[in-house]
Amino acid sequence: MSIKLLHGAHVPHRKNTADLAPKRMPAPAVVTVPMSMNIGAPAKPVVKPGDEVKVGQLIAEAGGFVSSPVYSGVSGKVKKIDEILLFHGGTCQAIVIESDGEQTPYEGIAAPTVTDLDSFIEAVRNSGVVGLGGAGFPTAVKLKVEPAKVDYICVNGAECEPYITADTRTMLDDSELLVDGIKLLQKYLQPGKVYIGIEDNKPNCISKLRDMTKDLKDVEVAALPALYPQGGEKVMIHNTTGRIVPEGGLPIDVGCVVINTSTLVTIARYVKTGMPLVEKYVTVDGSAIANPQNVIVPIGTSVKDVVDFCGGFRSEPKKIILGGPMMGVSVPNTDAPVVKNTGAILALDAKDAAPPVTTACIKCGRCVSHCPLNLMPAAIETAYQLKKPEVLKELKVNLCMECGCCSFVCPAKRPLVQVNKLAKGELNKYNAKLKAEAEKKAAKEAAKQEAAKQEAAKKEATV
Amino acid sequence: MDNMIVSVSPHIRSNDTTTTIMRDVLLALCPALIASVVIFGARALLVAVVCVAACVFFEWGFEKMCKRPNTITDLSAAVTGLILALNLPVGIPIWQAIFGSLVAIVVVKQLFGGIGHNFANPAITARIVMLIAFAGPMTTWAAPNFADAVSGATPLAQLGAGESVSLASLFLGNVGGSMGETSALALLLGGIYLIVRKVISWHTPVAFIGTVFVLALIKGGLTFGVAEIFAGGLFLGAIFMATDYSTTPSTKSGQLIFGIGCGLITCLIRFFGNYPEGVSFSILLMNILTPYISKWTASKPLGGVDA
Structure with missing residues (x-):
């Protein structure tokens, strides 16, 4: 490769949890599922208080073209539909569900019929998936492109933020689904080439995916230097394909589509089994966390419940961050729910949180x-x-x-x-x-x- | 749990602070300081201590007077003091050294708004003021400890007069000159440390020294070229003063232009001017051009479309 890489910063890696396979936490007593978990219009609830719901059942439909449906991550009863405060100061509706602890899957779950691009995009839309790398942009909207325009697809496994290893675990533990996802993209978007961009501080992910994709045509695992922010969309495109997204333009304007590894795995899982996005791999770490680890969390679970599952706090937390320390959002309390694009919960002690x-x-x-x-x-x-x-x-x-x-x-x-x-x-x-x-x-x-x-x-x- | 600290990302910061950067510069100046004591005796240490103490005092005093936040702990005043000291002859009267510190800190730095706001290098400007105000003491060169000579004619004066100069003495610093400028070796060690620590980049020093070397090579051949870069204040200026953050361009291409400009002016003064040395003047003149160089070499946003 003769691409002159973009500038970046040598941030600490702190991938303490990279070797810890995610553990599924038991369903919390209550989940609070915000309707605004994506860029664009919030979802519209289709359930009412008192309704029984099961895991994977639709609880809110997309509220517009740039929107995404929401499915229940627990089985139980809808308690209320509440107004909650969002991190940026606005408010949105949230469906509060009391879990019965059974985690009974919804009986209507069935693999969708995917035969062409339209039915594939429809499946992506119905899977409830949004950009899980952090952006939260509805993936179906992003993938609605003319296949003729797609030269490159960049599967983003950079995971350049410190601490977070949720995508690392996805690449290691769900690599078969990831390969299925790549095949789906190749079949329906017909790119010239697929790059899987991974920072070189994850050599096991690189070798595993190289091994698993060696028989696929036009798929290359690109080992990118561990220089933050390799996972930024424009950075990923530039450092793999050499192309530059123009001001005001979209990746597709330069023939590129970027998709996060966890996003792709969610799509592949939905196409294979019909199970939509109902839970997330979340890295729980930071100086105030007793036992840093990766957890499989039903969407809507509060930070407090996730941290309790991880053995609580080691010391008094002074800052709670949803996401990584470079771009994540700090929240005022531990009631904040895990949403679709939450990849990490970080709790920092007084020393690390000091301004x-x-x-x-x-x-x-x-x-x-x-x-x-x-x-x-x-x-x-x-x-x-x-x-x-x-x-x-x-x-x-x-x-x-x-x-x-x-x-x-x-x-x-x-x-x-x-x-x-x-x-x-x-x-x-x-x-x-x-x-x-x-x-x-x-x-x-x-x-x-x-x-x-x-x-x-x-x-x-x-x- | 409530009452968490809420702030805008990023939530982690690098360990580097202004203080750690200035501490690195002080460390990088230590070889030159040690060399000056070895070459010119204990009075070199006295001059250094006086300049550092005076600079820190003036910074503290002026900020106190103006009710500005106290910045002496960022060590930038100490750096200015040490660089100024290394730019003075060892025999400089103490009151003149204190006066120079006053000019550097109060006139050149604080009156323009303090750290980051001054457009000219405080130590350089103070040295030039002193050179003009105290022409005698500022050009009275003590003989180095290991030389037979009684007075230390500077190598640049000797080169100008067509005399030959030992390159080994020049490199080690066993020649006449300002306290800290004579030992190219000691300054080079400091420069390498700063580049390794990423406090400065190689662009300015290499462009500056390279330009002087090439021009001297053209004028007088290889030996003359080598002698010209080891002699005078070139290493001290190119490594420690032409790399000052607020008075020089911050883009790499701007730094190359700055260095080449400094080299050109230095050679013009050395070869054709009345002064034997032109490093200080060249840096000050290029300081004045810095806003323009910065404007010409502003980085182009990736994917930016002209409106």
């Missing part, structure tokens, strides 16, 4: 030299502080994927990702203002022309 001391920028340029997308975070910060949205536009803050490299490497510990997020908001406002002004101007111009026309018509009439 860093921020000092003045020393212009070392590390934020620039580590940014995978070649952005200039320090310059963006200055432009944001000076309230110059036109400079933010020039600096292309809109491209930022919030991977966290800049904040991670900053010796002055400046909150660069936070500022980028805020700056994007400012830029959106500025763009909206520009658009409104342009529209106003166009309307004015049109009115003027109209008036001139009428004037001319009048003149003609009088003559």
Whole structure:
């Protein structure tokens, strides 16, 4: 490969749980299943309080094109449909189900009939799967592409976030389903080539998948350097195929489709057995966790129940993160439920959770030299502080994927990702203002022309 | 459980801080400091201690006066003090060294907003101010301990006069000059440490020293070329002052341009100017150009589409 790899940061790996096969936890007493677990419209509940549900039974249907149905992860009784607070401050509906502890599978579970692209996409949609790597974008929408356009499919097994080993375990323990999934993609999307991108800190995954795909045509396991963020969609595409997704474009614009390994396994399992997405491999780790391990968790289980299953806390937790430490979301309490795209629960003790001391920028340029997308975070910060949205536009803050490299490497510990997020908001406002002004101007111009026309018509009439 | 700390990602940070970076620079300057004591005697240590103490004091005092947060623990003032000391002749009167520290910290650094905001290198600018204000003491060179000579004419003056200079003495530093500039070996050790620790990149020093070497080679052949890069303040300037973060470009291509520019100006002054040495002036002049170089060499966002 002669691709010049994108920049990144050498984050600690901390893959403490890589050798621990996931253990299935018993059904918790109660699960709280949010309707908003994907990018796009929330799902619409199809059950009501008092209804009996079983594992794999539909409890909410997709709320639009960019949406995804939800299935019950436990058997039991719907207790209520509640309004809950989401991490980002909004609210959404959530179905609260009391488990009977039996985990009886739904009798209507049956493998779907998949014969062509449309029925495959339909199956993906019905499986309830969304981007399990963290993005939570409904996979069926992503896969709805013209096969003629697909040159490459990148199966994303990078798992570049520290701590998380859920995808590692998926690649090791569910490798047959993963290969089934690759065959499905090859059959229905007809890519020229399939890359399986894995960071080279997982040599066992690389050798296992090389061995299992050696008879498949046009499948290559790409060992990527363990340089965060190899799993970022644009980074994965660039570092495997050498292609660059243009600003405002989608991977398919450059002939690529990226799909996470766990997502693909879920699809393959649904096509094979009809069991939709009802549970997740979750890595439970961090300095405050007594026994770090991988757990198979029904969706909707609270952080508290998962941590209790892992032997509770070693020391008092000060920060709970859903997802990895680079891009995960910190939540205010342990009631937060595991959702479709939760790959990890991290609990940090007081020492690890202590906020860093921020000092003045020393212009070392590390934020620039580590940014995978070649952005200039320090310059963006200055432009944001000076309230110059036109400079933010020039600096292309809109491209930022919030991977966290800049904040991670900053010796002055400046909150660069936070500022980028805020700056994007400012830029959106500025763009909206520009658009409104342009529209106003166009309307004015049109009115003027109209008036001139009428004037001319009048003149003609009088003559 | 409630009341967890909630913050924006990322939730882990690298171990590097401004203080660890400055500590690395101080460590990297130690070989040169030791060499200066060996070559010029204990007074070199005294000058170094005075400059460091004065710089730290002025930083603390000025910030106290302006009610700014105290930044002496980031060690940047100590770095400025040590670099300034290594740029002075060993016989410099103590009050003049203190005056230089005042110029460096208060005038060049703090009046422009403190760490990260100054556009010119504090130590370099202070040295130039001192060179003009105290021309006599600043160009009175003590003889090195291991030489037979009574006064230490600097090798650049000797080269300028067409005399030959021992390359081994130049490399080890057994020649006249500023305290910390004479031993290319000691400075090189520090430079390698900084590059290995990723505090600086090789681009600026290599471009700077390389440019001087090539131009000197053209002018006077191989021996002259080698002598020119080991002589004077080139290594000290190229490794420790042309790599200062806030006063030099942060992009790699910008650093190459900066280094080449410094090399060109240094040679112009050395070969055609009235001063025997031009490293300080070259860095200061390129400091002034830095905002433009940064603008020209700004990184291009991946996949960015021009509106």
